[in-house]
Amino acid sequence: xxxxxxxxxxxxQTAEAVAREKQIDPILVVxxxxxxxxxxxxxxxxxxxxxxxxxxxxxxxxxxxxxxxVVAEAELENYQAEFTVEQAREYMEDPEVGQEFIExxxxxxxxxxxxxxxxxxxxxxxxxxxxxxxxxxxKDRAGTIINAQVKREEYGxxxxxxxxxxxxxxxxxKIGRESYRPNDRIRCFIKEVRREQRGPQIFLSRTxxxxxxxxxxxxxxxxxxxxxxxxxxxxxxxxxxxxxxxSYDNSIDxxxxxxxxxxxxxxxxxxxxxxxxxxxxxWNEDMPTFLVNALQPAEVSKVVFxxxxxxxxxxxxxEQLSLAIGRxxxxxxxxxxxxxxxxxxxxxxxxxxxRQAEFELRTGLFIESxxxxxxxxxxxxxxxxxxxxxxxxxxxxxxxxxxxxxADTASELQARARDVIEAKNNKAMENARELGVEDSLVxxxxxxxxxxxALANDxxxxxxxxxxxxxxxxxxxxxxxxxxRTKDDGxxxxxxxxxxxxxxxxxxxxxxxxxxxxxxxxxxxxxDGEISEEQEA
Numbered sequence: 280x281x282x283x284x285x286x287x288x289x290x291x292q293t294a295e296a297v298a299r300e301k302q303i304d305p306i307l308v309v310x311x312x313x314x315x316x317x318x319x320x321x322x323x324x325x326x327x328x329x330x331x332x333x334x335x336x337x338x339x340x341x342x343x344x345x346x347x348x349v350v351a352e353a354e355l356e357n358y359q360a361e362f363t364v365e366q367a368r369e370y371m372e373d374p375e376v377g378q379e380f381i382e383x384x385x386x387x388x389x390x391x392x393x394x395x396x397x398x399x400x401x402x403x404x405x406x407x408x409x410x411x412x413x414x415x416x417x418k419d420r421a422g423t424i425i426n427a428q429v430k431r432e433e434y435g436x437x438x439x440x441x442x443x444x445x446x447x448x449x450x451x452x453k454i455g456r457e458s459y460r461p462n463d464r465i466r467c468f469i470k471e472v473r474r475e476q477r478g479p480q481i482f483l484s485r486t487x488x489x490x491x492x493x494x495x496x497x498x499x500x501x502x503x504x505x506x507x508x509x510x511x512x513x514x515x516x517x518x519x520x521x522x523x524x525x526s527y528d529n530s531i532d533x534x535x536x537x538x539x540x541x542x543x544x545x546x547x548x549x550x551x552x553x554x555x556x557x558x559x560x561x562w563n564e565d566m567p568t569f570l571v572n573a574l575q576p577a578e579v580s581k582v583v584f585x586x587x588x589x590x591x592x593x594x595x596x597x598e599q600l601s602l603a604i605g606r607x608x609x610x611x612x613x614x615x616x617x618x619x620x621x622x623x624x625x626x627x628x629x630x631x632x633x634r635q636a637e638f639e640l641r642t643g644l645f646i647e648s649x650x651x652x653x654x655x656x657x658x659x660x661x662x663x664x665x666x667x668x669x670x671x672x673x674x675x676x677x678x679x680x681x682x683x684x685x686a687d688t689a690s691e692l693q694a695r696a697r698d699v700i701e702a703k704n705n706k707a708m709e710n711a712r713e714l715g716v717e718d719s720l721v722x723x724x725x726x727x728x729x730x731x732x733a734l735a736n737d738x739x740x741x742x743x744x745x746x747x748x749x750x751x752x753x754x755x756x757x758x759x760x761x762x763x764r765t766k767d768d769g770x771x772x773x774x775x776x777x778x779x780x781x782x783x784x785x786x787x788x789x790x791x792x793x794x795x796x797x798x799x800x801x802x803x804x805x806x807d808g809e810i811s812e813e814q815e816a
Contacts, residue, residue: 307408309334324384329360341384367789371632400755402420413444414479417472425483429463439483441464446481446521454485455517466551468493485552488512489519494551498544499537501526507533510562513616515554519605521573521613525562534559566618567591573614577603580627586599590621594782641665648699649692658682671696702807711735720745723791730771746788753781760763 295305300566306659316332317427322328329346349371351748352363372799374380402588427439427446432584435450437459443573467483468490485488492509507526514520537559545557553577562570567582570591581594603624604611605742615660625633638660645656648667662681671680671693678689707728708721719742721731739745750756754776755769771781789795 284382304408306336308405309336311403311405311408313341316343316687327357327359330384332458341386342496343384344381345384347380348650349374349376349380352375359672368567374578374655393490397610410478414472414474416443417441417469418474419480421472422489422493423469423776424466424497425469425488426466426481429459429461429465431461432459439449439467443477444481446483448483448485452482452484452486454543454555457485457553480712486514486516488514488520491522491552491557492554494548495522495537495544498539498547501531501533502681506531507536511619513613514555515609515613517555518557519609519613521558521560522554523560523562523569523573523617534561561734566620570614570618570620570622573617574603575608577610579603581630590623591618592623592625592630594625594627596630597626600624600626651694655683666808667700705733713780715740717741719743723784723788725787728776730774730776733770733773739770742788743791746785746792746794748785750781750785753785772800 285436286328288633299577313332313334315809316334318328320330320332321328326346329348331344333342333344334340346360346634348657349364349365351368352365355361355363358521362380364374364376366376367380370380371378388430390595393644422542425441425446427441430440431445432438432446437448437453439446439448440681446467446469447510448465452470466615467480467485468487470484471480471482473480473482483646489512492512496502499507502509502524506528507524509522510525511523511775513522522537524533524537524737526536527757544557549555549557553739558575560569560572560575563572567584567607570593571579572584574593577595579593579599583592583594586748602610611622611624638657641660641664642653642656645651645659645664645669646653651659651668658681659670662677664673673693675686675693676690678684679686684692704727708731711721711728711732711734716731716735718741720726720740723742723745726734729796734740734745740747748770750768751769755772756767756778758767769776769781786795790797
């Protein structure tokens with residue numbers, strides 16, 4: 280095939296036709312043609328030559344040029360595409376390294392093999408352009424719902440036609456035992472769009488909690504308009520789900536709006552989810568109140584919230600226990616997912632036994648440590664005293680409100696408590712010294728002798744050791760592995776040291792050692808404050 284005036288316009292017409300058919304930019308097709316023609320020319324003139332082709336975007340005329348680059352003599356490698364400054368002077372006036380010398384060369388006759396190669400280059404470029412367009416079309420649609428047509432099923436995975444390409448609904452992303460036949464219409468959630476070597480991969484889901492949230496957005500105009508917001512979703516696909524909603528308009532009931540007239544709105548979502556039962560729950564900023572709502576239909580007697588550990592204890596009547604837990608733990612599991620908390624469910628009898636055991640334990644502590652009779656020790660516990668430190672350092676007036684306690688008795692109680700604490704501190708310090716604790720840690724403000732002993736038992740014996748600790752190593756924390764939360768015990772956790780307090784102590788130690796500039800800490804705190812204000816705004 281020769282590039283003559285007769286077929287010059289055909290290049291542009293062909294490019295337009297291909298671009299229209301594949302829905303891509305015609306310029307990309309023309310560039311592919313330029314590359315294919317250049318490759319054919321290289322096979323004629325020599326593969327080491329730098330041959331370039333430019334097709335005029337208006338006339339279709341193809342111009343073939345040979346390019347040679349000026350390089351330093353020591354860097355000369357390709358004699359066909361490069362030449363030295365000295366050699367370039369034959370063609371250029373004042374050649375400099377990096378300049379290019381361009382000369383036009385005659386067009387080439389394309390033989391059968393060259394034409395086939397050119398065709399392959401164009402097809403490859405067109406495929407790449409198609410893939411890029413498909414990725415651009417779908418990358419911003421992740422997190423939305425798509426209506427598509429089933430093409431085929433492979434090993435349980437459903438391949439779906441999405442117009443410009445294919446998407447995959449994996450076996451584990453289907454609800455229950457759903458099966459589809461070719462040409463069935465299917466509604467899915469676009470979970471992820473990834474750019475890969477073989478083209479964009481579009482992953483669909485029907486089990487993702489956000490699929491249900493998007494379905495509600497389609498069925499409930501108030502959610503779409505932002506009057507009602509979906510705050511949290513938890514699903515056991517195909518079986519049961521819980522969704523928490525809040526209304527920003529006092530005149531609109533969020534639960535009623537989602538249910539719809541005679542349940543029409545929620546029923547449309549239920550039908551799409553293969554009969555999945557949905558509990559619609561009002562969101563509440565107060566976590567215990569929200570949890571009580573989340574455990575519906577079970578009735579809750581009492582809630583105990585441990586904010587630091589992100590754990591919550593729920594007390595229910597005996598007859599409500601199975602309802603609160605649900606079949607195979609489903610109800611409490613979904614409530615836990617919805618609130619993001621670990622939930623322990625106790626019956627009223629179990630909670631009563633535990634409270635009684637704690638009462639007896641604290642009573643025994645006061646009897647043994649303060650040499651009190653059982654009745655007086657029980658009085659202290661009943662008034663809310665739980666530790667010797669509380670008795671020793673509380674304001675005297677708080678002891679005087681106890682029946683039978685006068686000023687002398689209160690003073691005696693506090694003196695005994697302080698003596699016991701001092702003896703324990705002396706013993707703890709003695710043990711810590713035997714373990715090799717150094718003065719630098721002993722003199723650190725904020726650590727009691729018993730804390731120092733606990734640190735020493737965990738191998739922290741110097742201020743340097745202390746400064747290298749992580750906050751969770753001191754205060755304890757939780758680690759999530761494969762969705763399972765495991766408890767990490769902290770050295771100072773028995774002394775109720777919070778994560779914030781642990782962070783402060785560690786940073787103080789680092790400042791004392793000169794590892795951290797205190798001015799940097801002030802600046803970081805100010806920056807955090809500014810960020811916090813922006814978030815609040």
